[in-house]
Amino acid sequence: MQPFALDERLARDSSLVIKLGLCELRLIEDRRWPWLVLVPQRPGISEVFELTPLDQAVLTFEQNLVASGLKTLTHATKINVAAIGNVVRQLHVHVIARFEGDPNWPGPVWGHGAAEAYTDDERREIKKKLLEAIHS
Template identity: 65%
Template sequence: MSEFELDERLDRDTDLVLRLGLCELRLMNDSRWPWLILVPQRAAVSELFDLTPLDQTMLTFETDLVGKALKQATGATKINVAAIGNIVRQLHVHVVARFEDDPNWPGPVWGFEKAVAYEKTAKEKLIDSLLKALDA
């Protein structure tokens, strides 16, 4: 049985926020949108149906938990949730806070212009707000 390994692109483009029961919670390094990624810590999983029924339930629970915390931490107009995986095949779920005045509202965040990296203090502030919202 192989061990869980994070896809190199996810490792490069995100920062670990915390490990939940099933998933690593990661922050996409693009300050245009508060954009989180949930990655189930399971080896060789690329589709939702590759997870056991219990893991599917945990992923749903953790997605709900993170979505609520992100909305609370940011005051977003809308929380978008998606598991696309056309480029990064490792199963991961995007949880993105959207605002009516964000750079590509109401269009998708994927492939829109070039990412804008977080400044250190802004990243730390967002992570702190998320951790407080998750603890509530």
Template identity: 60%
Template sequence: MSDFVLDPRLERDSTLLMKLGLCQLRLMEDGRWPWVLLVPQRSGISEIFDMTPLDQTMLTFETAIAAKALKQATGCLKINMGALGNQVRQFHLHLIARNDGDPAWPGPVWGHGQASPWNRDARTDFTERLLEAL
């Protein structure tokens, strides 16, 4: 892990909440949706198949616990997951809590409007609930 460097765009657009066994759990700086990232702390990974089988297994485990905690913390209808990588090649997995009637429902969140900063109180409340659920 010593040679792991976070892509500057992920650094700019998200905040570290905690480090799990393999991944950094990061909060996206867009208050329209409860939206987190899992970023494996491995160098040179752009696709899931670039990871070792053990790391793939660990990613699956960490994805399940983070998604379950996100659903518990938000009471959302659906968790959307995506690993696009078209703009940021470093492998990262988006977990987004979605609800009927949210700003982009039922479409994808990507490309929908402008990011909106978190309200400080809402951000604190959400992160506390999420970390407690973890």
């Protein structure tokens, strides 16, 4: 089987925060919401249930580590966690901090309006704080 290679659209729309045991943790380039994706570094996988049972368990651990860290960091009203993949088929799990009154609240973020880029300082700062929140 071919080695894992990140989907081109995911690569374009996000940047690496850190490589965890299973997943690449990436920040979506859209400052409207603190929005992360976890991408299991396994080739040819579209659905969570296609992962081995061990990888499924590790994905659950990494999802909850990241979701919990994002909640601690942002004090979000609600964390949204979702594996959708109707457009990009490479398995990726969204972890998004949502706030009452944020763009499209309480509706979903996908397909809503146009992404707004971070400044370099903002992007660096949110990644630094994320790593602190996840490691604490």
